[in-house]
Amino acid sequence: MTDREFSVTDNQWITLKDGTRLAARIWMPDGAEADPVPAVFEFLPYRKRDGTSPRDESTYPVFAAAGIAGVRVDIRGSGESDGVIDGEYTELELANACELIAWIAGQPWSNGSVGMMGISWGGFNCLQVAALRPPALKAIISIASTVDRYNDDIHYKNGCHLSAQLSWAATMLAYQSRAPDPALVGDRWKAMWLERLENEPFFMEEWLQHQRRDDFWKHGSISEDFSAVEVPALVIAGWADGYRNTPLKAVEGLGDKSKALIGPWVHKYPHFAWPKPRADFHGEAIAWWNRWLRREENGVENLPQVRAYILDGPKPAPRRDVDPGFWLAMETWQKPEMQCFYVEQFGSLMEGMPIPHAPEHLLYLKSPLDTGTASGEWFTLKPDAELAIDQRSDDAGSMTFQTAPLTEAQDYLGQPVLTISLRSEAELANLCARLVDIHPDGTATRVSFGVLNLAHRDGNEHPQPMTPGAPTHIRLMLDACGYRFGKGHRIRLSLSTSYWPMVLPPPIDVGLSLDIASLGLAMPKLGSHNVIEVKQPDNSDPLPKYKEHKPGATRRQVVRDMSANRTDYCIYEDTGLFEHPGTGLSTRQLRDEVWSISPDDPLSMRGTSVWTCDMQRPGWFVRTVATATIACTAADWLIAGSVVAFEGDAKIFEKTYEKVIPRDLM
Template sequence: MTSRGFTTIENEWIILKDGTRLAARIWMPDGAREDPVPAVFEFLPYRKRDGTSLRDESTYPVFAAAGIAGVRVDIRGSGESDGVIDGEYSECELTNACELIAWIAAQPWSNGAVGMMGISWGGFNSLQVAALRPPALKAVISIASTVDRYNDDIHYKNGCHLSAQLSWAATMLGYQSRPPDPALVGERWKEMWLERLAGEPFFMEEWLAHQRRDGFWGHGSISEDFSSIEIPALVIAGWADGYRNTPLMAIEGLGGKAKALIGPWVHKYPHFAWPKPRTDFHGEAIAWWNKWLRGDDNGIDGLPQARAYILDAIRPAPRRDSDPGFWVAKDVWSPPQMQCFYVEQFGKLTEGMPIPHAPEHPVYLHSPLDTGTASGEYFTLKPDAEMAIDQRSDDAGSLIFDTMPLAGDYDYLGRPVLTLGLRSRAAGGNLCARLVDVHPDGTATRVAFGVVNLTHRDGNADPKPLIPGEKVSIRLVLDACGYRFRKGHRIRLSLSTAYWPMILPPPDDEGIEVDIAAIGLGLPMLGHHQRIDIKEPANPDPLPKYIEHAAAATKRQVVRDLSANRTEYHIHEDTGLTEHPETGLSTRQLREEVWSITPDNPLSMTGTSTWTCDMRRPGWFVRTVATARIACTRADWIISAVVTAFEDDVQIFEKVFAEKRIARDLM
């Protein structure tokens, strides 16, 4: 295809029906008014001018050169857009998105067909908007997203409280407290800045008000009604990310309307994600848009329903540039056949089914509360210690069951399922299960994991306390995986009652008795498939280069104070100071986060997350500092936050979200 010229419109004002002015950056193919083109729309709160500019500039120029307009719009209250944000995926946001799609379709340069695309927030709202069926929206590409906001986002997981909830609340305070660029909005910049500083919410207050899976989480969860989506959806994720379940759940729910692609990646677009191999996302996306927005008969609709990268006996490392493995395809996805394992009388994980009505074999499990420091982040942005590291340190605080060394290779694709019986010594508690690949030298790679708040054992909408001493049955579905266990390796099942700091502790920590005679582990067999090749991007370094004034830095540390019997987990992330070579805008973000716990006291847990965000040009400098905190009692979560803004090193604003106690709901 001949490459087409294009123009970048740095800022286009779109006026909504309520008078709100939203800011768009548009990549416009040449000649679009004479020969109208389709458009791809992305709608985010992450600041088109600086926050997502790097990744936007790696993709939308390529689309425009292929004759597809790109329209990247800041959600109200972010970037250069007017107003104040009102939450995640709110009715206002989704209504605005539908209005923006209609605006795009009505432009003289548009052929009337719009696609919607995004990663994370933009992947979420692409599916959510598709469920609202705006007439001009013809297809979506959703990356690193969810169909179930309660169980597969950064808030809760099977009733367990994710620490990422505090991290993300602080992140959003940092994003939303930054001003618009005066070069685009003019003298109004400070008025707009002060309005959003005064009005921005502390999202965690709302999230903690909904600790069960209620209508708040049902809103925006397309798993509530998959039939609401009638257009094609390409759903992409990476095994190294927390959002790995969505592609398979999407094709199971949407059927032939969806295609799934899962690679080895962290939470990034697959043409520049780590670990490698990458994919030619641009080529596939352009073919997808040309089919569904132009009607080209290019065969993209004939893609296999599921394509996945099978990780081949990978090793955890401080940094993983590339993961060994191979690509497979299934023309039609169906629930996989399970290979069953049980724990025999000597504690070995053995192929077969548990013996019916076997005598109970209770084993007491009470993990130190700092078990889990090898877990990494829930969603990962870099292939370093954000990813799960060697699991042996966490296994030391866990109940573990290993197979004998495998006699051959075992290949899996799908979601493992664990069943077991247990008795609790308290009315609640958490259980974490990890599927681990034990290499011949003892190295332990986490393949998949699952967690459950035991009061949510029968569902997330109506949790029920445990009766101490009463035996209950647990069925725990772990996160999806695509993995080859090599001959000579061992398959390990690791069980723990803690997984900190990823999972925050319950109020009671009395331990459980696991009936190991009733443990059943089902692993999803790969089954019939085709080996395929996935084209890699022609450009191995597709991100544009900005001017670096200060280098980026990252550090993660676990500090155990043996005298004080206290464990701390420290995170230091510095983006460095970089300048956009065309806009002259320099930005820097610094994240400092500390989690702390006494290994025998769940009520000792604390977390603090601080974001410092700088923006500067010669003669102009602004900074915001946003800090969020969490602690707990047996009855309450205790949260607070503060946002401070500086202009030329002089404090001009401070907003304190005073300490608030929110009752713990069976957690």
């Protein structure tokens, strides 16, 4: 079959019922009005003109050549769309998405069947829109997303406050404060820009006002009612990303409607993600769309329910280009059989169950508050130090238990579970558990981790403070993993009371007494499976090339000032200045973020994230500088933000935010 010719409309206005005009970029197969085609819709706040254009241009032309239209729309207040964004996955956003799906289905070139897809925000909202059941939506592909907005996103994790919440608030402040392109909206660009600058929300304020799993987080969490999603869902994620739990949770909740694909990847589309091996996302997606949007009998519904890449002892490195391992398929996902380990009297991790009612064997643990600097970022975009590095530095501040060298390889797929009894002398404390692969040379690779705010030990909706000094039994589920511990390797369990800067500390730091006689570690054994091949993309370099004016740069540093008793974790990202060859628009973004803490003072914690965003053409230059900060007292979170905008050399706008928000059992 020869590729179909197609055209691209760089900007099409779609007017909603309330009069708001949203901006769309459309890839249209030739002859579609005579021979209507299905369409794939993506709805994001990340700016089709300059933000997501490289990945859009790697995928939608391929879809269009296969006879599938692509409709990429900016959410209101983003890119060239009218208005101001009102939050994350709001009722208005989802209602607009349903209206857009109806608009697409009603076009003369449409066959009436629409698919929705996306990664991250777009992966979230396609699941959420599917739960609303718009009639024309027939299938979705959700990448790096979540079914549980409270526990599997960048905000909170089992009641622990993630630093990514500040990072993402700063990111969104930066994205939403950028100007529309005058080449598309004309002379009204500046009025639109000033409206956004004046009215855009500081997302951090709303997120911090909901520190428990309340209705705010239940909204948009399809785990509240999986049955609401009735269309087929292909759910994709990578082990190197923070959204690694979602594919298995989706197949457990959605059943036969869902297929899972899990690779070794960071937070990117599988056809250009790292670490390799990649997957032929275009081929996977086109077959999916043809089956559900065209009713082509191609057998996609018979795909194994789970396909996963099992990592085979990758070593942490400055850059992970390829992770060793193998692909497998499980026709039907079943909750795994668990292999149990306990800690024997001399501290070794042994296969078996803890002795029931054994006398307490208490060991005291109080990690330095800067334990966790080897954790990498929760939200990973590159396979470098954003990933967890060698764990030996973090293990130095942790309590560790490990097996003898394995006499044969052990394979696992699923979520490990830690159970233990402990005592706390304070009402609040955090516990972090890490599963680590110890290589024969001592290198330590993080396999999985989990964190728990102990006040949330019995649930995230109605937390309860600890009773000081009282024995408390807890169950901590770690993140999903697919991993082979090789022959001669050791399995290590590392426990710490801090995991900074990924997790912000509670206001009290008195340590925990752990009853290691009660400790149980349950590992999800790899069940019945077939070893398979997953096709890699034909094009190994699918992203378009833009004109480079200034190169990019990345730095991650940990600075320990022993005189000041302070540790700084410093992140610097520069995208470089690149010009789109078709639009002449050049853009550059700088992220400068610093987290600071004194290793013995949880109230010394502070984070600052600054984004500088430039857009330019000959004779036109605009810049925004967005800043977000967080600090704390024992009782409150202290947040602040600012946005400053420049046209040329002139400052044309400045706005500041400042808020004190009470801490809620954190």
